[in-house]
Amino acid sequence: MTELFAKLNKVDPNKGLITLQLSTDDIHTLEKYHANGQQQMVSLIASDENGVSAQQRKFAFALLHDIWWSQVGGQWIETPETVKQHFYAMYEYYNSLDFGEFSLSAAKGTKTDTNQFINMLLDYAAVHDISLSVKPLNELEPQEIARWEYRCLLDKRCVICGQAHADLAHADSVGAHGGNRQKINHLGLRAMSLCRQHHQEQHKIGIQSFMNKYHLNGIKIDEKIALEHGLNIK
Template identity: 35%
Template sequence: MKRRQKKKHVEKLLETAGKEMAEDASKLAQVNEDGSINRLAEVIGMRQNVYGQQELIIRMDASIPEYLFERFVDAKGDLFGEFRLFDNRVITAQQRKYINALCRDIQRYTGDDTIDQVRYDRKIEFISKYSLPYFSTSEYNKDCSVGLASKFIGYIVDFCLDNDIGLSETPLHYLDDVKPYLIKCLWERKCIICGQEGEVHHVDAIGAGRNRRKIDHTKHHLMCLCYKHHSESHKIGQQTFMQKHHVIGVIMNEEQFKKMAYRG
């Protein structure tokens, strides 16, 4: 009787193990056509080695066949991979508020019925341009990250600049990368603070007696300011002005500078 029970117990264990192995095999990482592998992983720990280098401990969502590890090592026996972190932060209240403020600026200019309609139209254009899945700017849906919201804000700001729509508030506090905005303002001659008509302003003093048409402007920090803010920068001083408005100058490469069509 005991032997029969023991045999059934062993058979059950083998059956369970077989199912687990089959499930694990079905989760094996898929190999791309170029031989690379994309797998989702969770960072479960961090530490520093004796050389002060950061090491991550990750948990894979599926196994990678051992033979692939052997196949991908180089002549020195080293194995390398690419690691990319996802932005798991959800859109902030400040970002939602600014998106609505931008849409309000557009609504006032275009005369569209509602801010919601403006936001929806810009979102559909944005999704179509970058081939993105539909997302909501509500924090409850949790499908819009801080990074995505920043990119969406940048898109709406570009729309405003392209269509000569003044901004009620500068977007500098809401963009992850402000350089494209600063350059676009120089191209369009729009003040980086208020979005009104502006002129090129040299953050680095050129100096009296120097010919502006002969100096290399790609070696100077530039920004676009309207008459009001340009006058303020001279009145209170450049550094104080930049600290007050949280703005910086930008250095452009030769191609970017040519597009600005600036003669000094």
């Protein structure tokens, strides 16, 4: 059995038909199973507002696979399953849950727990400089994007692609606050962390168009961010 993820586009209750939107890879997978001429049975699980969404689950499993593929962490990194069980146990321990209580399943898991679990995986990937196969901005829930933006500023990691050694890029015009980057007080000014390629794109298309394109809000510089980037706060 192979688990696929799809977006529900249309429901026709009169004909008992639904239309799903799948990725190209998942469509190829279905075609492969259908090639033998046998009728395929598909299980459909609908998630409510509090349940784990298909997007959350797909993103979490992609992060777990990236961590396993990196082979960073010790003996428990043996297989994708041992990696999953290790992080399940970590999440349960740090959140005072009973063993086996956490789950990414659509039937048992919750949206809140899964968001926190994903954040834990992103933190681990950032600390160990693990390359990600998917872009967090495309997968995170809207309320979680600000946390990712803040983390990238502290880690000097591109908020778009995750590349290390990124630069701090101001979202608010420095010119409107005195113009001299060395002398102005940076506290409260919005910023983001961008690699050279995305920093150049930001200058090319303009800050507001860039932020709209990637659904960024920018993070107000606090003392921790200013200290990490050597910014003046007086």
